[in-house]
Structure formats: structure tokens, C-alpha cells
Amino acid sequence: MATEHVDGPKAEQLSLEFLLRHVDDEPTIADYRLFHQAVNGIRETALGFAVIGEVQGATKLLEIVKNQGLDPFKIDDGTDMFRNPCMYFAWEATLSWPSCVPEEERTEDKLQELESQGRKLWLERFSEEWEVSEETAKKALDMAYMGISTTLPDYNGSLAGQVDQAEVMWKNGDFSYAANPNGPMTVRYAKAAMWWRQGIYPYPYVQVYRTAGLMIALDIYLRMGNDQEAQGVFETICGRFHYEEQVAQLACSRMAWKRLLTVPARPILDLLNIHAAKLRPAVSRAVQMAEHRLENGPRQRYKNASMEKLAHAVSENTFQNCPYDVLAACRPPGQPRDRPGDAAGLLGPGCSTSEIAALEERLGATLPGDYKEFLSVTNGLGSMWDGQNPVDYLVSAKDVCWQNVDFLGENELPLLRESDPTPSADNRLDWPQVAEFRCICLLGDLLSEKNNGHLFLLDGEFIQPSKDYFFRTYDERNEDQQRELRRVVEETYGSM
Structure with a gap:
């Protein structure tokens, strides 16, 4: 069984603090020297706000990017697969489509296309075919908890040996229903997979599989109307918001937006221990920082620092x-x-x-x-x-x-x-x-x-x-x- 481990934020970090990491944790959006870094930080913050119900604030952040002459949905830098499904499903569920999204982008055919696109992100790490059934959901959960291990047996001490070892273990069924950890995979997982094989920092890659398994199960249970099982998986997901891709992959479920994320009571806030009164000031702070960074450039605190000060x-x-x-x-x-x-x-x-x-x-x-x-x-x-x-x-x-x-x-x-x-x-x-x-x-x-x-x-x-x-x-x-x-x-x- 893969070992649970925090990738990045400390285990005790509150969910709101994690969602605001680009705003409050240095270096912040205000510090990001490169424009594309700032834009990615803004887009990740927007996604987080949308998932916890602040869709209007998320839309405002994306409008700030658009005002700089960039379409936030057409920035293809190879790192972001989640923004389109997230915001389109959020706008659909809250009936809050912005005027910049044309009518032809709001059709059922378009939304089903995005639904399929979002689902591919989970299924890439799953060895089984997509099917709305109890059996598939159970296999996905089995992969989540019994998937790839955090350590591989040392095979002749070489990287090639570790690749071979992973291949043998996968073929022997040692990784549950996980897809082959050697690939094929999208490029964004290449570094995490290398860290895992070499034992340098295995946890991000392990968590990608766990995230995918939980999301497949949640989406299937919601489609089947199995509310009890869906609620249990959803609570597990909310308890691991700071894990690899968990928020982003949750945002790719159209069913989650319809059934869980945009209900008026916003139960997700209770599960995340977030007080609703803290959200509006947080959104305002993020919007102000994003506007200032994109219009005036980064805060350059080390601009004239000596080499001694930098060291x-x-x-x-x-x-x-x-x-x-x-x-x-x-x-x-x-x-x-x-x-x-x-x-x-x-x-x-x-x-x-x-x-x-x-x-x-x-x-x-x-x-x-x-x-x-x-x-x-x-x-x-x-x-x-x-x-x-x-x-x-x-x-x-x-x-x-x-x-x-x-x-x-x-x-x-x-x-x-x-x-x-x-x-x-x-x-x-x-x-x-x-x-x-x-x-x-x-x-x-x-x-x-x-x-x-x-x-x-x-x-x-x-x-x-x-x-x-x-x-x-x-x-x-x-x-x-x-x-x-x-x-x-x-x-x-x-x-x-």
C-alpha cells in the first residue's frame, strides 16, 4: 500500500492557506519574476476559489489575465490541463457565464467534450476501461490505496534497472489497477516519475495515482446516485486538498460541480474548515495582487543586492x-x-x-x-x-x-x-x-x-x-x- 505523505505544504496547513499559497506564501504572485509564472499562479488561485464556491472571484482573476491581451484558456505551456473544464463547469452550474464566452461555447455538445477531456486526466493513470459501474469504482479505489508503492526494490543499482523492476512489478499485478508507471504519460508527470523510480522523492507520483483513483470513484458514484459512497469519497478528497493535483482533478468532474460544489449551503467549506467570512477579503487580496503584478511588474526585493547578500x-x-x-x-x-x-x-x-x-x-x-x-x-x-x-x-x-x-x-x-x-x-x-x-x-x-x-x-x-x-x-x-x-x-x- 502506498504511504500517505504530504507533497509540499505541511500536513497541518489549513485548506484556505493552501488555496492562497500564491498570494500569501513567499514568493507570491507579486514576486514572480516571469510573466508566465505570475499568470499560472493567478490561474491556480482562480481554480481554487471556484472549487470552494467563489466563482465570481475566480472569474475576476481570469479577466485580469485577459485584460493583458492573453486568453487564459489558450495559454498552452504544457503545464495546465484543468482550467477549461473547471471554469466552464463552474459557470454552467452557477448560471454565471461571463459575456466573453460565446454562446457556441456553452452548448451541451461542448460541455460533454470538456467532460470527456477532464475524465482523460484521471483515466491516464488507470489500467481499466471507463464504465459507470460499481465494479469500476471499486477498482479505482483499490488503485488509490493499493497502487504503486513508495519504494522499489533496488535492482542492480542503476536507473535502467529500476525501470525494468517497475515494469516487472506492474506486469505481475503488484500495483493493483494502476497504469504502467513507466508510461505512456503526459510530459507533466515525467519528472515525478523519475523521482519515484530513483527513490529521490517518490510521493508526488504516488499521490497522482491516489488522486486519480478517488476521482474516478467519486464521479461514478455520483452518476449512479450512490450518495452514501459518494459522500465518503468526497470527504476523503476534502481531507487531502494539498496533495498532488487533488483540487485540479476534482474541478474536472462536471458531476461534482452539479451535485457537490455549487449547492447553496456549500458543505465543502465545513469539510475544509473554512469560514465563509474569510473568503471575500481573500478574494479581494488576490485580485489586487494580480492586477498590480501584471500591470506594474514584479516586486524586485533583490534587484540591487550584492552577491554576498544573495548567498x-x-x-x-x-x-x-x-x-x-x-x-x-x-x-x-x-x-x-x-x-x-x-x-x-x-x-x-x-x-x-x-x-x-x-x-x-x-x-x-x-x-x-x-x-x-x-x-x-x-x-x-x-x-x-x-x-x-x-x-x-x-x-x-x-x-x-x-x-x-x-x-x-x-x-x-x-x-x-x-x-x-x-x-x-x-x-x-x-x-x-x-x-x-x-x-x-x-x-x-x-x-x-x-x-x-x-x-x-x-x-x-x-x-x-x-x-x-x-x-x-x-x-x-x-x-x-x-x-x-x-x-x-x-x-x-x-x-x-
């Missing part, structure tokens, strides 16, 4: 927020992860100017100024908490080495993130190719499968063709496309 901030954040006791469950017995003794515990003595010069001489390369400034502050940094795992990216100067990246030759050299501009904007950039890349490994261990700390060293002769291409293409794009290109450049570099 201390990373160390302090790890010391205060890394849940070492929770993560210890993933470690081998008797091998706990080293904890910093104080807020500066990740830092060490800095390198001297001569030591940095010796590193450049050993590598035969000129290092970037900000990296040399970092080394002068601290010669390496301990395991940093990134919100999910402690990561080791920055070793001491003596362990820095060249990384062979010959396989990257003849690839594009993008000067912006791979997802910018967003694919749905019809504003694609086809960057020039580079014959070869040079890269140093800041992690030191070239064989590590768990961490990657790579720094690409590219001279101006490689950069200039990409810059020339960008500005030439920019001049050819229309006003809306140029506005998006300016935004992503300013997010990345500060200014054009």
Missing part, C-alpha cells in the same frame, strides 16, 4: 525552511543529510583573488564576473533548499571541472528561455545554431544523476549572431508580438 539569503532560507525531518524518510538508514548549524551554515570562507586566477588558469578560460564574485564571498555553497529538495549545484573551486557537451553541437543558441515566447502566441523564434558549446561543471561530480550544475561559457562571437537574429526578427513582428518579445527580454536581462 546569505539562500543559506538563511534553507536553514529556516528545509524540512529535514520529512526528507529523512527518503534517506538510507543512519545517513541523515547534514544540517546547517545556523542561518549562515551553507557558507564558507571565500576564495582569494589569486585562487580565482588559478582556477581560470587551470580551466584555460575567463570566468563570468558574477561567478568570480560568488567565489570571493564563499568558496562553494552547501545543499540548498529549492522548495522541493536540497540541491548541490555549487562546489568549491578546486572541484570545478570541464563538462563534455559535444552532443550539444549544432543546436540552437536561444538567448531566452525555451518556453518564451509562449507557443500559443504565434511568435516563435528560430535561433541560429552553434557548432560547439563549452561548459564547466559547478557540481564537480560528472557522474551525478541527481543534480546538475552546469555553466556554459560562450564568447561574444557565438552570442552576436543570436542577438542579430533577435533584433532583425523583432523588427518584422507586429505590435502585439513586439510587446511580448520586449517583455520576455526585460524579464531575462532587465532591458532591451
Whole structure:
């Protein structure tokens, strides 16, 4: 049986606090440097509000996104499959369709199409066929509680061995009615599946299966009119709102919207221990933050901070927020992860100017100024908490080495993130190719499968063709496309 485990928020965290995590938990929407991060935070907050009955507030948040020239339902960044079913079902159930949704989008045929689309998200992790029957519901619940395990037997100590082990166990029926954990799967599960196979952080992937099983059972019981069983599953779901995809997948059930989520008494608030009087101020706070962020840009609290201040901030954040006791469950017995003794515990003595010069001489390369400034502050940094795992990216100067990246030759050299501009904007950039890349490994261990700390060293002769291409293409794009290109450049570099 898979072990219940909180992924992200603490077990004692209240449901409303979880739904407001992008508003109240730093970094907030106001801090998100990248526009698409802010938009995703706003959309996730809107979904949460809708599920607990604040459909009007959710609609307002999506209108804020739309006022920026973006259709919140047509932002295809590969991370969000839930928004369309959620809001369309919410508007249908509350008879509150906004004027921006045309009549042809409100038809029964369209809603049934969305219903099927939402159901696919649950069924992807289920090995059985969809059927409204007691037997299918029981199989789904069996998968939820007896599905994939949190640990795999160590098979020859390799990742390939773990893949083979998972395949054998699945074929032997060890994972109940779960779909093959090796796939096929949508890309958003790829990292969680890798963490699960390697035993790094298995809980998110386990919870995806549990979430899907509970949702299949709930939807079937509601369709069958089995109110007692449906209520029991619904109460279980409300007790695990902070688990992987639970809120989002609940929002994909049209039956849940009709029978549970929009009834006037709003019983979901009692199950979540949310007082109705707290909702209106929460919605107002979220709306104000979303409007200010999208209109004025992010709050840049570290904009002019020195490298020393940044390094201390990373160390302090790890010391205060890394849940070492929770993560210890993933470690081998008797091998706990080293904890910093104080807020500066990740830092060490800095390198001297001569030591940095010796590193450049050993590598035969000129290092970037900000990296040399970092080394002068601290010669390496301990395991940093990134919100999910402690990561080791920055070793001491003596362990820095060249990384062979010959396989990257003849690839594009993008000067912006791979997802910018967003694919749905019809504003694609086809960057020039580079014959070869040079890269140093800041992690030191070239064989590590768990961490990657790579720094690409590219001279101006490689950069200039990409810059020339960008500005030439920019001049050819229309006003809306140029506005998006300016935004992503300013997010990345500060200014054009």
C-alpha cells in the first residue's frame, strides 16, 4: 500500500492557506519574476476559489489575465490541463457565464467534450476501461490505496534497472489497477516519475495515482446516485486538498460541480474548515495582487543586492525552511543529510583573488564576473533548499571541472528561455545554431544523476549572431508580438 505523505505544504496547513499559497506564501504572485509564472499562479488561485464556491472571484482573476491581451484558456505551456473544464463547469452550474464566452461555447455538445477531456486526466493513470459501474469504482479505489508503492526494490543499482523492476512489478499485478508507471504519460508527470523510480522523492507520483483513483470513484458514484459512497469519497478528497493535483482533478468532474460544489449551503467549506467570512477579503487580496503584478511588474526585493547578500539569503532560507525531518524518510538508514548549524551554515570562507586566477588558469578560460564574485564571498555553497529538495549545484573551486557537451553541437543558441515566447502566441523564434558549446561543471561530480550544475561559457562571437537574429526578427513582428518579445527580454536581462 502506498504511504500517505504530504507533497509540499505541511500536513497541518489549513485548506484556505493552501488555496492562497500564491498570494500569501513567499514568493507570491507579486514576486514572480516571469510573466508566465505570475499568470499560472493567478490561474491556480482562480481554480481554487471556484472549487470552494467563489466563482465570481475566480472569474475576476481570469479577466485580469485577459485584460493583458492573453486568453487564459489558450495559454498552452504544457503545464495546465484543468482550467477549461473547471471554469466552464463552474459557470454552467452557477448560471454565471461571463459575456466573453460565446454562446457556441456553452452548448451541451461542448460541455460533454470538456467532460470527456477532464475524465482523460484521471483515466491516464488507470489500467481499466471507463464504465459507470460499481465494479469500476471499486477498482479505482483499490488503485488509490493499493497502487504503486513508495519504494522499489533496488535492482542492480542503476536507473535502467529500476525501470525494468517497475515494469516487472506492474506486469505481475503488484500495483493493483494502476497504469504502467513507466508510461505512456503526459510530459507533466515525467519528472515525478523519475523521482519515484530513483527513490529521490517518490510521493508526488504516488499521490497522482491516489488522486486519480478517488476521482474516478467519486464521479461514478455520483452518476449512479450512490450518495452514501459518494459522500465518503468526497470527504476523503476534502481531507487531502494539498496533495498532488487533488483540487485540479476534482474541478474536472462536471458531476461534482452539479451535485457537490455549487449547492447553496456549500458543505465543502465545513469539510475544509473554512469560514465563509474569510473568503471575500481573500478574494479581494488576490485580485489586487494580480492586477498590480501584471500591470506594474514584479516586486524586485533583490534587484540591487550584492552577491554576498544573495548567498546569505539562500543559506538563511534553507536553514529556516528545509524540512529535514520529512526528507529523512527518503534517506538510507543512519545517513541523515547534514544540517546547517545556523542561518549562515551553507557558507564558507571565500576564495582569494589569486585562487580565482588559478582556477581560470587551470580551466584555460575567463570566468563570468558574477561567478568570480560568488567565489570571493564563499568558496562553494552547501545543499540548498529549492522548495522541493536540497540541491548541490555549487562546489568549491578546486572541484570545478570541464563538462563534455559535444552532443550539444549544432543546436540552437536561444538567448531566452525555451518556453518564451509562449507557443500559443504565434511568435516563435528560430535561433541560429552553434557548432560547439563549452561548459564547466559547478557540481564537480560528472557522474551525478541527481543534480546538475552546469555553466556554459560562450564568447561574444557565438552570442552576436543570436542577438542579430533577435533584433532583425523583432523588427518584422507586429505590435502585439513586439510587446511580448520586449517583455520576455526585460524579464531575462532587465532591458532591451
